[in-house]
Amino acid sequence: MNIRKKKGVWVWGIKLLPPFYYFFLCCEMSRKMTRDDVEALALGGAILGGGGGGWYEDGKRDGFLALELGDVELLDPNQIDEEFTVITTAALGAPTQKGETKPRHFIRSVELLRGAGFDFDGIIAAENGGHNSFGGWVQGAALGLPIVDAPCDGRAHPTAMMGGMGLHREEGYVSVKAVVAEGIEVIALGTMENTSNIARMVARDVKALVALARDPITVGYALEHGAPGAISKAIDLGKKVLKVRDKDPNDIVKAALDYLGGEIVAKGRVIEKMLEAKGGFDVGVVKIREGTNVYEVSYMNEYMTLERENERIATFPDLVCTFGADGLPLTSASIKEGDKVFLTKTPKELIPIGDGNRYAEIYDPVEKALGKPMVKYLNGFLKG
Structure with a gap:
């Protein structure tokens, strides 16, 4: 399967895609996110974070900010061309060392990756989590990129390699990571492991969560090796729990577990x-x-x-x-x-x-x- 494919042309700084992409983006496979979706995704994502995946409050903040910046379109990966190319965005580092990383750093990480010559059409999240389920929202709204519902993982995980979808096993694959925090920007190319270690080293040295944009792949690869539909699942889970939010805590936990099994x-x-x-x-x-x-x-x-x-x-x-x-x-x-x-x-x-x-x-x-x-x-x- 083709992992990374370039397509489209650039005219006056604007990327023109083949006509069928615009057809896809206007069909029902595109779902515009709302404030209710933000509330639900923050809660459902936090549950699927399994102790990690970022803070619920940060997710809501970024979700609402994204809606202020522009439209956030969630695309069904099964309804778009498999050669549609996506990058992964995430916050990386120790949750107790949040540092001074701001939404502008996340936007910059995507710009940095594109400026390094890497072509892509949309964004996927690295994982589910109270914050990380919103991976790509601010960047997508600010830069006009859709979010594809095929995150690398349907739950949160600690290492970037766990969110690598097995790319480290793909012979000859060259990983690229754009890492941004206050006072530092890094582009790293190499193996999945080495570039992941560099990103983690930056987070450790600046004692902050860092903004990460990485590894263009095709939607076809994400469908086969990622967790397609996991963002919608988190939204649905959050909505189930929000329905009983004002009831006894036992009912709230029961609603989550009934949904998850x-x-x-x-x-x-x-x-x-x-x-x-x-x-x-x-x-x-x-x-x-x-x-x-x-x-x-x-x-x-x-x-x-x-x-x-x-x-x-x-x-x-x-x-x-x-x-x-x-x-x-x-x-x-x-x-x-x-x-x-x-x-x-x-x-x-x-x-x-x-x-x-x-x-x-x-x-x-x-x-x-x-x-x-x-x-x-x-x-x-x-x-x-």
């Missing part, structure tokens, strides 16, 4: 939280007590393992979530000792998962950071 593992209190900002990640453990049972949740931005008395209950990309006493999702960055929480899990088979999570080598840095095995619990899920 998950279950409550425990209702308890956070008795311990350990956090270390390490290598551009938030790494640590949360312990939750329910009666005589103590549950240990390790995290590397996202919740990665769930255990009770050393018995493994869930392993990423299973979706482990924490909900607060109000029934709303809590991230690993926001949860704190003393919080009353709902601890839940949803099997990975019930959520859209990108191919970037299906290779054993991707889990090596996670296992090293956490000191916990991952791969041996993923038999039957991983690709060879």
Whole structure:
């Protein structure tokens, strides 16, 4: 399959696409986002973040800002040509080190990538999350680019390699990443791993989330290796939960789990939280007590393992979530000792998962950071 394809011509600084693209963009495959969609996506994305994926409030802020800047069009990937080319945009870094990165930096990252000679027609998000589900919204509204509903992953993940959709296995593929933060702009070309490490190094050194635009691919590749439809799924999930927002917290959590097919593992209190900002990640453990049972949740931005008395209950990309006493999702960055929480899990088979999570080598840095095995619990899920 063609991974990256150039098309269209530039006239007076404006890209002219083949006529059939304009036909597609005027048909029902294009859905204009609304303020109600912003509210729903921020909430649904936060749940699918599984402890990571950014702050719910930041997602709403960027979503509403995008609607002020222009129209945000969400395209159904099954209804557009497979050669339509998209880039991935994201915020990358440790959630507790947000820094001074602003929406203008995210716009600039896309401009930087195009200025380096890379051609693209639209944007996809890297993942679902309270903030990252809105990947590309501000850039798309400001620059006139549509959002394609085929994110790299349907849940949040800690490493850029996990959002790589298996591109690191494509022989000869040259990755490109445009990284922007206050006072720095970087274009990196090379292997997926090396360019990801450079982006993470920038985030670590500036102690901030950085704006990232990367890796032009065709929609056909995203359909096969990404998580098509995952943004719409997050919106639908958020709308289900918002319908019961004014009810008892138990009803709110139940609405989310009924939609996802998950279950409550425990209702308890956070008795311990350990956090270390390490290598551009938030790494640590949360312990939750329910009666005589103590549950240990390790995290590397996202919740990665769930255990009770050393018995493994869930392993990423299973979706482990924490909900607060109000029934709303809590991230690993926001949860704190003393919080009353709902601890839940949803099997990975019930959520859209990108191919970037299906290779054993991707889990090596996670296992090293956490000191916990991952791969041996993923038999039957991983690709060879």
